[in-house]
Amino acid sequence: IYKLLAIAWLCHCSLTMRAHADTPTLDWQLLRTISRAPNHFTQGLVYADQQLFESTGRFGQSKIIAYDANTLSIQKQHVLREDVFGEGLTYLNKQLYQSSWKSREMFVYDTDLHPLKTLQISGDSWGLTTDGRSIIMSDGSDTLRFIDPLNGKTVQTLVVMDSSSQRMKDINELEWVDGDILANIWHRDTVLVIDSKTGRVKGQFNFEKL
Numbered sequence: 001i002y003k004l005l006a007i008a009w010l011c012h013c014s015l016t017m018r019a020h021a022d023t024p025t026l027d028w029q030l031l032r033t034i035s036r037a038p039n040h041f042t043q044g045l046v047y048a049d050q051q052l053f054e055s056t057g058r059f060g061q062s063k064i065i066a067y068d069a070n071t072l073s074i075q076k077q078h079v080l081r082e083d084v085f086g087e088g089l090t091y092l093n094k095q096l097y098q099s100s101w102k103s104r105e106m107f108v109y110d111t112d113l114h115p116l117k118t119l120q121i122s123g124d125s126w127g128l129t130t131d132g133r134s135i136i137m138s139d140g141s142d143t144l145r146f147i148d149p150l151n152g153k154t155v156q157t158l159v160v161m162d163s164s165s166q167r168m169k170d171i172n173e174l175e176w177v178d179g180d181i182l183a184n185i186w187h188r189d190t191v192l193v194i195d196s197k198t199g200r201v202k203g204q205f206n207f208e209k210l
């Protein structure tokens with residue numbers, strides 16, 4: 001059973017740095033685990049309106065689900081079209097934004113999961129988060145895009161680089177924490193802490209023990 005829900009909710013991440021190569025490694029502590037359905041290909045998790053929302057992927061299986069945040073019992077869900085592969089999820093201005101892979105669509109819902117509109121976006125989407133103004137989107141490359149939540153247009157890009165100016169590829173799921181962007185690397189146990197203004201990697205978490 002896949003138990004880890006999201007770093008932002010289940011881990012207390014201390015910013016005490018320890019030297020590790022060129023990028024400081026940050027300490028973390030696991031506080032709690034909760035069992036959940038093992039067959040969901042989780043792409044995004046958001047806590048909002050006293051609920052936990054999940055975006056799941058795979059063609060023919062993608063949906064957005066609302067859970068009771070304490071028990072993880074399903075409250076409601078909305079199933080996507082069979083030709084849509086669900087991806088990242090974020091919450092902004094009392095609305096949920098769910099992106100997709102390949103179909104270049106972003107779906108907007110209220111917290112009752114009523115569809116409100118569909119935005120057309122450029123390129124594939126992997127992870128989503130928000131800085132409170134724009135939607136920040138990854139696409140598996142080294143570049144993050146800041147998207148206007150009203151029309152889906154890209155208004156800014158940010159290249160992610162390490163301390164030696166090497167570009168960091170395979171940027172996947174995103175979280176916004178205290179002005180920084182947390183991003184995991186696809187197929188690795190590493191989560192990067194990215195300066196949201198410069199794109200520089202400030203630190204990293206190693207979750208290999210999980």
